[in-house]
Amino acid sequence: MAQEAHGAIYDLLAVRGVSRRDFLKYCSFVAAMLGLSEAAAPAIAAAVEKGSKLKPALWLNGGSCSGCTESMAQVDSPDVATIVLEILSLNYFETIMAAAGEYAEQNIADTIAAGGYLLIYEGAVMTGEDGNTLLVAGKKGIDVLQEAAEGADAILAIGACAVDGGWLYGYPNPAGATGVQAYLDKVKVKTPVVNLPCCPTSPEWVVAMVVQWLLVADDDPATFLAKTALRQRTYTDRYTGQNVTLNYPEYVVGSTIHDNCPRRGHFENGDFVTEFGSEEEAKGYCLYKMGCKGPQTFTQCPITRWNRSVSWCVASGAPCIGCGGLNWVDNGTPFFKRLSSMETGDTLGYVQPGSVGAVVGGVAAAALIAHGLGTKAAGRMGDGPPVEEMKVYDRKHGAKKGGDK
Amino acid sequence: MARAIIDPITRIEGHLRLECEVENGKVVDAWVSGQLYRGMETVLLDRSPEDAFYISQRICGVCPISHSHASAQATENALGITIPEGGRLVRNLLEAAQFLHSHILWFYHLTALDYVSPVNALSANIADTYSLAQAAGTRPADFGAVATRLKAFVDNGQLSIFSNHYWDHPGYVLPPELDLIATAHYLEALEVQAVANEIVAIIAGKFSHPMTSVPGGTAFVPTVEKIDDILYRFIRVKEFVDTALIPDTLAIAPFIIDTAGYGGGVGNFVSWGVFEKSGLVPEERYLPRGFAKGLSVEDVSPDDVTEYVEHSWYSSKSGLNPKDGETKVKFTGYDENAQYSYGKAVRCKELSTESGPLARMVVAYLREKGGMDVAGGAEGVRTPAALIDSTLEALGVAGKPEILVSLLGRVAARNLEAAYIADLALVWVNELVAALKGGDAKFWEGSSKKDGKGVGAWEAPRGSVAHWEGISGGKIDHYQVVAPTTWNIAPRDAGGVRGPMEESLVGSPCVDVEKPLEQLRIAHSFDP
Numbered sequence: 001m002a003q004e005a006h007g008a009i010y011d012l013l014a015v016r017g018v019s020r021r022d023f024l025k026y027c028s029f030v031a032a033m034l035g036l037s038e039a040a041a042p043a044i045a046a047a048v049e050k051g052s053k054l055k056p057a058l059w060l061n062g063g064s065c066s067g068c069t070e071s072m073a074q075v076d077s078p079d080v081a082t083i084v085l086e087i088l089s090l091n092y093f094e095t096i097m098a099a100a101g102e103y104a105e106q107n108i109a110d111t112i113a114a115g116g117y118l119l120i121y122e123g124a125v126m127t128g129e130d131g132n133t134l135l136v137a138g139k140k141g142i143d144v145l146q147e148a149a150e151g152a153d154a155i156l157a158i159g160a161c162a163v164d165g166g167w168l169y170g171y172p173n174p175a176g177a178t179g180v181q182a183y184l185d186k187v188k189v190k191t192p193v194v195n196l197p198c199c200p201t202s203p204e205w206v207v208a209m210v211v212q213w214l215l216v217a218d219d220d221p222a223t224f225l226a227k228t229a230l231r232q233r234t235y236t237d238r239y240t241g242q243n244v245t246l247n248y249p250e251y252v253v254g255s256t257i258h259d260n261c262p263r264r265g266h267f268e269n270g271d272f273v274t275e276f277g278s279e280e281e282a283k284g285y286c287l288y289k290m291g292c293k294g295p296q297t298f299t300q301c302p303i304t305r306w307n308r309s310v311s312w313c314v315a316s317g318a319p320c321i322g323c324g325g326l327n328w329v330d331n332g333t334p335f336f337k338r339l340s341s342m343e344t345g346d347t348l349g350y351v352q353p354g355s356v357g358a359v360v361g362g363v364a365a366a367a368l369i370a371h372g373l374g375t376k377a378a379g380r381m382g383d384g385p386p387v388e389e390m391k392v393y394d395r396k397h398g399a400k401k402g403g404d405k
Numbered sequence: 406m407a408r409a410i411i412d413p414i415t416r417i418e419g420h421l422r423l424e425c426e427v428e429n430g431k432v433v434d435a436w437v438s439g440q441l442y443r444g445m446e447t448v449l450l451d452r453s454p455e456d457a458f459y460i461s462q463r464i465c466g467v468c469p470i471s472h473s474h475a476s477a478q479a480t481e482n483a484l485g486i487t488i489p490e491g492g493r494l495v496r497n498l499l500e501a502a503q504f505l506h507s508h509i510l511w512f513y514h515l516t517a518l519d520y521v522s523p524v525n526a527l528s529a530n531i532a533d534t535y536s537l538a539q540a541a542g543t544r545p546a547d548f549g550a551v552a553t554r555l556k557a558f559v560d561n562g563q564l565s566i567f568s569n570h571y572w573d574h575p576g577y578v579l580p581p582e583l584d585l586i587a588t589a590h591y592l593e594a595l596e597v598q599a600v601a602n603e604i605v606a607i608i609a610g611k612f613s614h615p616m617t618s619v620p621g622g623t624a625f626v627p628t629v630e631k632i633d634d635i636l637y638r639f640i641r642v643k644e645f646v647d648t649a650l651i652p653d654t655l656a657i658a659p660f661i662i663d664t665a666g667y668g669g670g671v672g673n674f675v676s677w678g679v680f681e682k683s684g685l686v687p688e689e690r691y692l693p694r695g696f697a698k699g700l701s702v703e704d705v706s707p708d709d710v711t712e713y714v715e716h717s718w719y720s721s722k723s724g725l726n727p728k729d730g731e732t733k734v735k736f737t738g739y740d741e742n743a744q745y746s747y748g749k750a751v752r753c754k755e756l757s758t759e760s761g762p763l764a765r766m767v768v769a770y771l772r773e774k775g776g777m778d779v780a781g782g783a784e785g786v787r788t789p790a791a792l793i794d795s796t797l798e799a800l801g802v803a804g805k806p807e808i809l810v811s812l813l814g815r816v817a818a819r820n821l822e823a824a825y826i827a828d829l830a831l832v833w834v835n836e837l838v839a840a841l842k843g844g845d846a847k848f849w850e851g852s853s854k855k856d857g858k859g860v861g862a863w864e865a866p867r868g869s870v871a872h873w874e875g876i877s878g879g880k881i882d883h884y885q886v887v888a889p890t891t892w893n894i895a896p897r898d899a900g901g902v903r904g905p906m907e908e909s910l911v912g913s914p915c916v917d918v919e920k921p922l923e924q925l926r927i928a929h930s931f932d933p
Binding site: 056061063064065066070071073074089090093094095096097098100101102103104105106107124126128129130132134135137138141166167168170172173175199275276281282306307308310312313314315316317321329333334336 | 410411412413414415416417418419420422440441442443444445447448452453455456459460463464465466467469489491492510514515518561563564565566567568569570571595598599602603605606607608609610611612613614616617619621622623624625626628634718734735736739847848849851920921925
């Protein structure tokens, strides 16, 4: 069979009618997601094709709403069937797997025993009531996480809840929620974790990271982090009391929503929406005065957009509520009030680790994505935004001190 | 005597455990346990009402729109806001898109694998598959390509999400050709549910977790172009409902007709009502508010709700209406004779009560038979009674609506509801176009009030959702939620009366306690 020559993934893509051309086109898309140049596409294609087996993965739900699973079902390219059937062998995926009960649990045990798998974790880590706020098959959720994390090659903590506890972490955090990295630091599990922000997270970001992992994991799982262009943020977790350093992909958090917002021109011109459902909204004016957290929120939402790039929050008429930030509920509420911090284009707490600019599969990184595709580069209009006037407006409307820190 | 345990129940939102006492091949007792506590109601305190709109929807990533609408209505009720006509229509369309997404996803991706075996589909004869599809009036696909694709997948030896299920259970009785049709539609439905959610994204930014139905109406202002984008997607989804979801249900039903004989449960039904007509009267919604006991219907109000915690992991006072309710968590260990769930035992009119599509369709059916114009005279809409009567006739049980109170009835009711909603969505798009043409469409209404108490009682795809809110000085000082699945997975109450899912399990056959397929089907029929 051709399997020896090309590998299972290539064969399966061929079976479902994905042409070589379409496949390379998709690899170019992934290259762009990863912040690489078009030249990286053949390297990605080669890496995907050489795999003779599907990559085993466990998808665990902690204190979740299944919104990130739902988000995955809205993935654009490849479609979700491709992910499920042709790239990963999702041996455990609570929301969509066929098996139930102890048969399902057996899949976790078998996968851990075999090793060499990717762990995808959705939802908060539940420590409240001595770890009993989440029970799965008679075990504490935190114990299931620890066991699966210890044996994994790498972990993707997807969505705000997995990153730092999300809304559950909001004061007074009655269920004792925390994030994956914070909890693994506490129990001294060293498996590398990459965080993907937002509530829910973007399926396109997950796909890009899965491909990234496919590219490097076969060679040396330990270098997964070193070979990925990352930014780091450090915060003090209220549950562990420890400083926690989170790794994010550069391509997701490299610039603010405000920097890339299609309504940025209206901000510069001082054209604002001041009431929901108004004529100004029909014209697509800036939502800054409605409390938009775009200037403080570092995600790629305006570029990736949502639901197969159909729309995103601001395009539908709603201000960004900053769900891509840390402790987003406490920091962002009241959502319709502005934060007084007006910094734009700064990195607000993000630092680039030493390894940044390192390369994927030996291909030179060309960090084109964030600024190159943004409206920021398209030039400013008029004399710039009426900053002083807006500061007066903010003070009058009870803006909250501080920013997304 | 033996115990059949499914922990965790997969293919649901959340974490659920099910335990059944089995005697002589039948379930004689059952316990259903919610296994996760997150603390939403406490997190919301001391925040602004519009913050609750954004945060409380995060209770559920599958039905966030319904939660957000219940939350917005609680605030509007508390602050005396009447949403304008444009806001009403946009919310109906948004809610409809989510319902269609959810019902399609539920049937093909969450419960179908309890009846359909993709492995068995491998032995299908392709020519016979086309003949069967034609005879069943269901949607053709490239069945040969699907079979090839399945074979390559199985030959590779890694079954991914299909691995290690009860595939050898005798309950998988469909002919391989029907398995292949359903598997082909499983794959196509992945695409169609995503199209339904593109409507959500156009109106509300993204799915999961919508952004625009803020208290007062909607932040979304439709343009002609955006309405066009919405309309063609609704047409596409409706076509799939009519050519796959409904005929597939009817094609599968005769093979599993035994499921019409069990799984009915308590036979008490509540619907808060969903999809507003002009005038915003809950009793007159397109799926109207009501309470049905067997086949008689009466009025109901959120004041009829009581929550008990004798068998739940809470130290709060028991027997409260949520307007005075509290949520103080206290885990005491799993013990089916004492406390065994994070779910509270919610009761309506002091009765263990089912909510969801079966409840809504029963209430609507009875109201319609009682003379109500449920669909508001909208043209081209198949009403709940028309859909139910024609289905009963197709299954050879015309004039016997009581047969709906069963496992099969609960499955069918959800899909029939999808057909009704798909019809209505096109009507609302046209109404929105007319409103825009009239030039007086308004979408949002504010209020300067800072104090009040309110309740928003609405419906999610899987059940009745209500949010109770108290606002003082512009801040939330009370918030309680009775979520859709809380009704159905309720544990025993103070009197030891079982919850609806528990009761529906009692009396069901259990062929193999190691592989309790029938019980998994019943649990999934509630779409918990």
